[in-house]
Amino acid sequence: MIKLPYFDALLASLERGDPVVARAFGRHVHWGYWPDPGSAELTPQDFAAAAEALTREVCQAAAVTDGQRVLDAGCGFGGTVASINENHTEMEVYGLNIDQRQLARARKQVTSQPGNRICFVAGDACALPFADASFDAVVAVECIFHFPDRRCFFAEARRVLKPGGRLALSDFVATAPLLPVTLWSRLGIGGGFYGRCDLSYTRGGYWRLAEATGFAVETERDITANTLPTYSFLRRFGGALQVGAAAVAETGFAEIVSRLRLLRYMIYGFRAPDANG
Ligand SMILES: C[S@@+](CC[C@H](N)C(=O)[O-])C[C@H]1O[C@@H](n2cnc3c(N)ncnc32)[C@H](O)[C@@H]1O
Incomplete structure (x- = not known):
């Protein structure tokens, strides 16, 4: 069982009926995207809208469109599945998560629109319980750093994607000067408030990973500046x-290295080869 204390805190707050947590994190559990960061209002409503905007940016990188079969790996409370369901028709959307408690909330929260089909499935993103060449798009919003191994997830995404299918994700990406500090996280020692987070991946690492797993890089966007109001x-x-010192310290570290542009918030989009190679 994966240890994610921040989800324990979220679930406890939601259980208590905290309206701020329900508004800000009841649907999406990720950073926000503000097209104009200077105009961020920093209310729970504003944050929820920014979190929805980030999901849409990732879905755009995956070229999600009507009539597709889409997998959301590491689906949290089902926010991205809900967004795809609300914005598209004739969809078959799967949300996959390793945590049954989150899946239970997702199943309660998200109801398919007429013509769409939604399914929430328990499983590990590095051992996808789906057939080869069965999805048009795979998205993974702000979760790949928790997965046991990025390469293994990419190989699995490539396996389940149809020829020409897209994989899109958002991730915290390290720059070279930060590597000595983040390498510890690769070892899985960082079991604090955010659980194990491997923050040691670089832009070069993503290009090499794409090449090694047979993907072409279609989108590479540094949206760090658009996410910074999240910290405020x-x-x-x-x-x-009601979190403790570890949460404040870990979030503070992420804020400082992000403001110094040592840690970048990136959106990536990758394309699997067409049937003819
Ligand atoms: C920061 S949350 C993001 C949730 C969701 N993608 C969102 O944006 O709202 C990270 C998610 O990754 C999930 N996760 C972590 N390791 C996983 C794994 N090996 N397989 C599937 N999901 C995993 C967690 O349970 C959690 O839902």
């Missing part, structure tokens, strides 16, 4: 989660 929001409302 967390400072203002993080108290609602």
Whole structure:
């Protein structure tokens, strides 16, 4: 069983009926995307809208469109599945998560629109319980750093994608000067508030990974500046989660290295080869 104390805190707050946590994190559990960061209002409503915007940016990188079969790996409370369901028709959307408690909430929260089909499945993103060449798109919003191994997930995504299918994700990507600090996280020692997070991947690492697993890089976007209001929001409302010093320290570290542009928030889109190679 994966240890993710921040989800324990979220689930406890949701259980208590905390309205700020329900509004800000009841659907999406990831950073926000503000097209104009200077205009961020930093209310729970504003943060929820920014979190929805980030999901849509990732879905755009995966070229999600009507009539597709889409997998959301590491689906949290089902926010990305809900967004795809609300914005597209004739869809078959799967949400996969390793944590049954999150899946239970997702199943309660997300109902398929007429013409769409939704299914939430328990499983590990590195051992996908799906047939070869069965999806048009795979998305993974802000979760790949938790997966046991990025390469293994890419190989699995490539296996389940149809020829020409897309994989898109968002991730915290290290720059070279930060590597000595983040290498410890690869060892899986960082079991603090956010659980094990491997923050040691670089842009070069993603290009090499794409090549090794047979993907072409279609999108590479540094959206760090668009996500920075997340930290101001967390400072203002993080108290609602009743978290301790580890949470404050880990979030503070992420904020400092992000503001220094040592840690980048990236969106990637990859394309599997067409049937003719
Ligand atoms: C930061 S949350 C993001 C959740 C969701 N993608 C969202 O954006 O709202 C990370 C998610 O990854 C999931 N996760 C971690 N390891 C996983 C694994 N090996 N396989 C599937 N899901 C995993 C966690 O349970 C959690 O839901």
